[in-house]
Amino acid sequence: MGAVDVLIGYELRRVMAKKRVLILTAAVFLTEAGLYFVLTRMPPSLTGPLSPYVWVVGFLAPTIGLVQVTSLMIGSTVFSDEYEAGTADFWLTRPISRSEYYAGKVLGGLALVCSIVLSYTAFSVGISWFAFGSQSRLDLLLTALPASIAAALPFYAIGLALSEGLRRGMLSTVLSTLVFFGSYIFESYANVIATFTGDRALLELTRYLPTWGSVRLTSEVVLRGLSGTGLPAGAFGPLSGLSGGVSVELLLLNAAAYTALAMVLAWLRLRLSDVTRRAQ
Amino acid sequence: MALSRGEVILVERLVKRYADGGEVGPISLRVGKGDVYGFVGPNGSGKTTTLRAVLGLLKPTSGRVEVFGMDPWREAKRVNSLLGYSPELPNFPAFLSARQVLEVTGKLRGLRGEDLKREVERVLDLTGLVNHADRRVGNFSKGMVQRLSIGQALIGDPELLVLDEPMLGVDPVGRVQIREVLREVSRTGKTVVFSSHELYEVERLATRVGMVYLGKTVMEGGIDEILNGAGGLRVRVVTRVAPGDGVVEAIRRIEGVRDVRVEGNSLTVFSDNSTDVRDAIAERIVLSGCGLLELRTERPSLEEVFMERVRTVGRG
Numbered sequence: 001m002g003a004v005d006v007l008i009g010y011e012l013r014r015v016m017a018k019k020r021v022l023i024l025t026a027a028v029f030l031t032e033a034g035l036y037f038v039l040t041r042m043p044p045s046l047t048g049p050l051s052p053y054v055w056v057v058g059f060l061a062p063t064i065g066l067v068q069v070t071s072l073m074i075g076s077t078v079f080s081d082e083y084e085a086g087t088a089d090f091w092l093t094r095p096i097s098r099s100e101y102y103a104g105k106v107l108g109g110l111a112l113v114c115s116i117v118l119s120y121t122a123f124s125v126g127i128s129w130f131a132f133g134s135q136s137r138l139d140l141l142l143t144a145l146p147a148s149i150a151a152a153l154p155f156y157a158i159g160l161a162l163s164e165g166l167r168r169g170m171l172s173t174v175l176s177t178l179v180f181f182g183s184y185i186f187e188s189y190a191n192v193i194a195t196f197t198g199d200r201a202l203l204e205l206t207r208y209l210p211t212w213g214s215v216r217l218t219s220e221v222v223l224r225g226l227s228g229t230g231l232p233a234g235a236f237g238p239l240s241g242l243s244g245g246v247s248v249e250l251l252l253l254n255a256a257a258y259t260a261l262a263m264v265l266a267w268l269r270l271r272l273s274d275v276t277r278r279a280q
Numbered sequence: 281m282a283l284s285r286g287e288v289i290l291v292e293r294l295v296k297r298y299a300d301g302g303e304v305g306p307i308s309l310r311v312g313k314g315d316v317y318g319f320v321g322p323n324g325s326g327k328t329t330t331l332r333a334v335l336g337l338l339k340p341t342s343g344r345v346e347v348f349g350m351d352p353w354r355e356a357k358r359v360n361s362l363l364g365y366s367p368e369l370p371n372f373p374a375f376l377s378a379r380q381v382l383e384v385t386g387k388l389r390g391l392r393g394e395d396l397k398r399e400v401e402r403v404l405d406l407t408g409l410v411n412h413a414d415r416r417v418g419n420f421s422k423g424m425v426q427r428l429s430i431g432q433a434l435i436g437d438p439e440l441l442v443l444d445e446p447m448l449g450v451d452p453v454g455r456v457q458i459r460e461v462l463r464e465v466s467r468t469g470k471t472v473v474f475s476s477h478e479l480y481e482v483e484r485l486a487t488r489v490g491m492v493y494l495g496k497t498v499m500e501g502g503i504d505e506i507l508n509g510a511g512g513l514r515v516r517v518v519t520r521v522a523p524g525d526g527v528v529e530a531i532r533r534i535e536g537v538r539d540v541r542v543e544g545n546s547l548t549v550f551s552d553n554s555t556d557v558r559d560a561i562a563e564r565i566v567l568s569g570c571g572l573l574e575l576r577t578e579r580p581s582l583e584e585v586f587m588e589r590v591r592t593v594g595r596g
Contacts, residue, residue, distance in 0.1 A: 096360075
């Protein structure tokens with residue numbers, strides 16, 4: 001067992017001990033349960049054609065915000081909690097390099113993000129099967145699951161960068177949440193204004209926002225995969241609106257750029273600066 | 281100047297400037313193999329900064345730090361594999377038990393299976409935490425956390441122990457135990473560096489002492505060398521009747537005498553090291569008719585030496 005493995009195990013335990021992460025994870029599952037409850041109450045004439053694909057609703061719903069917020073909550077405490085608790089000293093005076101510390105902490109948080117995505121996916125597929133019978137095109141999950149994790153990464157990484165940059169848990173959580181909602185709201189307003197005014201430049205500008213790739217990526221991959229199934233346009237309600245026929249590669253590029261930039265900033269700050277002591 | 285044979289730590293003119301404008305240094309110290317090195321100074325004098333530079337937790341603004349011949353900032357992993365560290369205010373992940381803290385440290389030091397189990401039990405026993413091994417650290421008292429901190433520093437039997445204020449918040453029984461542990465460690469030839477502003481603890485444990493004041497090294501040397509040399513000679517005299525002003529003045533005029541303090545039948549004479557004033561003092565007392573009951577030389581305490589040094593530095 002290497003230093004990175006020890007740290008991954010520790011990080012998983014640490015994050016799971018955090019109430020706000022548990023509450024958000026519970027919120028993801030409650031949202032899913034609520035959605036399926038509503039769907040089962042709808043007349044079969046409405047849900048009928050959708051029944052074999054209803055797993056998509058539960059799979060996509062968290063990807064338009066909840067997964068990003070949960071990920072940034074996890075990311076924004078990864079390093080800051082250690083400084084605030086005074087345990088950064090504990091780890092960085094063991095025989096481990098800063099690279100191993102960084103890798104272990106980042107991978108530990110990421111493992112939790114992945115397990116949350118996998119859990120709610122299994123939950124939505126399971127509950128769909130139970131309530132609506134056998135489900136089709138589950139093969140799409142082979143690409144949709146990695147896309148979903150990739151969509152969570154930018155805000156996990158932004159949380160990480162602020163966590164290491166500011167070394168204050170609450171501050172980094174608030175700021176990364178502001179980045180998410182600020183970007184989301186700006187993008188929504190810009191889209192509305194661009195629709196009315198036909199301002200292409202404004203529309204183009206939204207492509208550089210961190211939510212642009214993150215929020216659209218999963219739905220774009222899934223709804224593209226379902227394009228040959230004969231489902232009517234807008235079959236998935238507001239989730240369908242996210243698929244704007246944009247290139248998956250561009251969405252991935254946006255998500256990858258924000259993830260890489262934030263990860264590099266966090267790494268540089270950790271590598272080049274002193275280990276600060278616990279705030280007294 | 282490079283680390284010479286037998287030296288474990290070399291700190292040479294270390295200066296650290298903080299973002300808030302605070303500055304520490306220049307601080308220099310040399311710790312040899314097998315030394316029990318007491319690093320003393322008041323709060324805020326730069327002890328912790330120096331130790332954190334030794335551990336590779338902070339990068340010196342200027343100066344040089346070497347541990348086992350390595351730069352701890354660049355080679356923190358290798359340096360930390362050879363040392364155990366207990367911080368001034370130890371903090372451990374609150375959701376782990378004492379045993380888990382020791383196991384994690386042991387694993388990172390390469391211990392596995394039965395070896396790890398044995399080592400954890402040895403340290404729990406040594407620090408008196410056997411009955412609390414499976415309690416969460418978050419529920420520990422300050423003294424227990426300090427003991428655990430010493431314990432995790434001992435895991436894997438490192439060559440060098442760096443302890444920042446190891447007695448802080450520890451009850452008298454705990455202090456005795458920690459003192460015993462440190463003596464035992466030094467008996468096995470390991471090197472111990474500990475900081476403290478409790479000078480009597482340093483005097484009891486250290487073989488070498490480094491003093492810092494106002495962020496600068498003001499004295500460094502072997503404990504005997506410092507106590508016998510730096511404070512000058514001190515002669516305690518007990519007389520049958522209280523000595524009068526005349527004899528006190530006569531003693532004050534002896535060449536080499538710096539000060540005389542009188543308390544009832546007892547006189548304390550402070551003199552330079554270079555002159556042995558005992559004969560002259562005895563002669564004055566006998567001639568005065570006070571009756572000489574006792575005359576002995578005493579060495580000053582580390583606290584007195586430190587305060588004297590602080591006064592000297594303060595004067596300029």
